[in-house]
Amino acid sequence: MLAFTIRRLIQSIGVMLVVSLIAFVMFRFVGDPVDQMVGLETTIEEREILREQLGLNDATPVQFLRFVGNAIQGDFGVSYQFKRPVATILGERMPATLELAFVSAILALVAGIPMGVYTALRRESVLSKLFLMISLIGVSLPTFLIGILFIFLFAVVFQILPSFGRGEIVDLGWWRTGLLTSSGLKALILPSITLALFQMTLIMRLVRSEMLEVLRTDYIKFCQARGLRSRSVNFGHALKNTLVPVITIAGLQIGSLIAFAIITETVFQWPGMGLLFLQAVQNVDIPIMAAYLLLIAFLFVMINMAVDMLYVVVDPRIRIGGGEE
């Protein structure tokens, strides 16, 4: 177990180093950082001084090491657009994105798992077919289109829900939350459903196919033959054994939730990191792009590791197999 953890840790550090190399190359070679910082009237001598101060004349490996060192300390430079430290801006935007992603993840799990179980148990019922059809549409429709349709229906036609922004925000000092006011909660409904829909269909399809597979096995038949109540067979025995792949996919999807939030945040003008990143791409604001890339990479790596650790906790077979390796 310890060896496994250490091996995964080394792999993760490797991935992070590769990503920071990419971020560094973007940061250093896409556009001239000095050009972005100074005005047109700056003389060449002044530019040279700034260049020296920023350490842009040092050897590239030295610059890379400094970049990584700064990044570890949370210093990603200054945004070209806003002329403020990138870390501060990201910190302000992060709560909005995390709240959105968290609520969407809960929605996707709470709706997706029961729907998956239901469609697996009652394969021929009308409701199952309806669920499957919705899931096909959910997979095929682009996220932004679903968002626009929601806005059209609920904000334009029925006018019952807000279509943009976060509503009223409560400042907790270190975290600005929209979860405590009714307007904040209302504003959360459409974006979170939009973001959750794709993940929900994914989880539903996964639970369904895993359940169908497990229900065919001998031990389930044995449970039924012993006369156990069907609820305990279906949920206590069958569902429990489908959870390993569900945890994997659901865990990995949390990362994509945050990335796909870029689209949802743009459609609903949700003031999160995704919207910030998109504005950075549009204006070629490299420090924000590089920092966002590193942040997402870090999240993904952490989630991957957490998922691998969870496996070992959930599935005793892996524990034994891992020991032999």
Place this chain on the structure above:
Amino acid sequence: MSVVEQSDRPGFIARMRDTDIWYSFVRNRIVMLAAFITIVIFLGALFAPLVAPHNPFDLASLSLMDSLVPPAWMEESDPRYLLGTDDQGRDILSAIIYGARISLAVGFASVAFAAVLGISLGLLAGYLGGRTDAIIMRIADVQLTFPSILIALLIDGSVRGIFGGQFSREDSAFYVLVLSIGLSFWVQYARTVRSSTLVEKNKEYVQAARLIGLHPIKIMLRHVLPNVTGPVLVIATINLALAIITEATLSFLGVGIPSTQPSLGTLIRIGNDFLFSGEWWITIFPGIALAVLALAINLLGDWLRDVLNPRLR
């Protein structure tokens, strides 16, 4: 048993009708409908100048008097514009047909680019092995951890940062999109081709080719490649729908095709500004077109995967 004497070989169509694929195609009504819709949209996009009732890019024919006309079945509509017009007086139906043309062009080009890149790297990794393999597959692993839309956005931003000043948006948008979508999709091809190459490499015909001293590149292209391309077709079909959706998403986000030559995604973005003032048709109709196109291609791809996958039979 008795057909041995039959001398004339059945024609191509007759042979096609005898295959499992045709049988499963005819039996499945939804797949037939999806194929029909896909073909109609493809043909419409291909012959857009002949099919479209107006030319939305001919500035001389546009008139601001005709702007924001609702669809033909609503009040104050104009029978010349079946689905209404946008803020510049462009016919929505024609704009959709021309937009589908651009969306499909980007889709096909980026899938082709991703496939060529992925197949080449997969062949190299699988055939050469060793350090080449390790480097290529590690890059693939790292890239696979990120959603492709994020990678496409990053590449898009970087490319525009590098070449931003040199070309105008209109000229470069298409190539920037193909580059970003292609580069974000290659991994799947590389992995598939690599794993089949690993199997093929040890077969006798490859060993024979190596024994007579053929150049490795020739062996890869002439001998291994034809034997590993089967699964690529399925990936390419499913990827086409994904590429079209990615293009639409990027264009919707404002980093794709500019509004002078709008694709479906650009049309939806333009119309999105008018959603609240009541002109819903500008965004909803292109949206429906995009959804139907993506759904039809997805259905075909799913079906193709099931039919061509021997394990599911």
